[in-house]
Amino acid sequence: MSETRSYPRHVKTDAGDIEFRMMGRADEAAVLAFAQNLPTHDLLFLPRNISQPKVLSAWVNEIERGQIVSLLAVRGGSVVGCGTLVRDPHSWSPHVGEIRMVVSLDVRGQGVGRALSQETFALALGAGLEKLSVQMTVDQQAAIALFESIGFRAEALLRDHVRDVDGKKHDIVVLGHNVAQVRAQLEAYGLPGAVQH
Numbered sequence: 704m705s706e707t708r709s710y711p712r713h714v715k716t717d718a719g720d721i722e723f724r725m726m727g728r729a730d731e732a733a734v735l736a737f738a739q740n741l742p743t744h745d746l747l748f749l750p751r752n753i754s755q756p757k758v759l760s761a762w763v764n765e766i767e768r769g770q771i772v773s774l775l776a777v778r779g780g781s782v783v784g785c786g787t788l789v790r791d792p793h794s795w796s797p798h799v800g801e802i803r804m805v806v807s808l809d810v811r812g813q814g815v816g817r818a819l820s821q822e823t824f825a826l827a828l829g830a831g832l833e834k835l836s837v838q839m840t841v842d843q844q845a846a847i848a849l850f851e852s853i854g855f856r857a858e859a860l861l862r863d864h865v866r867d868v869d870g871k872k873h874d875i876v877v878l879g880h881n882v883a884q885v886r887a888q889l890e891a892y893g894l895p896g897a898v899q900h
């Protein structure tokens with residue numbers, strides 16, 4: 704899925720120099736530490752709680768089987784963000800990918816999330832996906848603003864869809880993006896190379 708884009712790559716943000724690289728088995732402990740430092744409320748958009756070692760290990764298995772691609776944002780050797788592209792070529796939605804993204808509290812608001820969303824978006828374009836979706840609890844204002852700013856639009860509201868550790872239920876909003884349209888526009892502008900590397 705990542706063959707058209709090469710990593711690691713470095714991006715300058717207000718949080719300093721961030722290295723983006725593919726996540727693998729060797730990152731398990733660092734990603735667990737990252738996940739365990741996040742407020743659990745910020746993990747409710749994920750199907751499973753990644754702050755549990757078992758869930759993290761299953762995630763790495765999926766990466767190794769090639770079912771998902773996860774990009775890590777690393778600063779000074781610590782994981783400060785993670786962006787994942789999930790797709791299922793054997794489902795009825797082989798043309799659709801889901802982006803899942805989270806950034807550590809201490810670097811939020813400094814451009815890491817924006818850079819990560821651009822990297823993940825580029826991976827999706829490189830993989831030839833036609834549509835992207837993201838989902839989050841409705842109170843994640845930053846996430847909604849970020850994805851709307853790159854062209855995602857609200858498509859669904861799932862009421863009381865997730866339950867937090869205290870038993871409180873939260874609504875989930877699903878945003879979608881017609882990536883095929885962006886690709887067509889880039890090509891119309893004569894920029895097909897823009898999606899290749």
Ligand SMILES: CC(C)(COP(=O)(O)OP(=O)(O)OC[C@H]1O[C@@H](n2cnc3c(N)ncnc32)[C@H](O)[C@@H]1OP(=O)(O)O)[C@@H](O)C(=O)NCCC(=O)NCCS
Nearest residue numbers: 745804805806811812813814815816817843845846848849
């Ligand atoms: C969404 C998230 C990844 C953004 O990460 P970040 O590193 O703070 O993002 P950035 O600093 O790059 O900001 C990107 C955009 O988000 C929006 N944003 C950031 N902080 C915001 C805030 N406090 N309030 C409203 N909008 C905000 C802005 O539109 C900003 O764009 P700008 O830089 O042009 O102003 C981060 O808030 C997060 O991990 N949230 C919890 C997990 C989650 O809900 N993920 C969504 C599921 S995909």
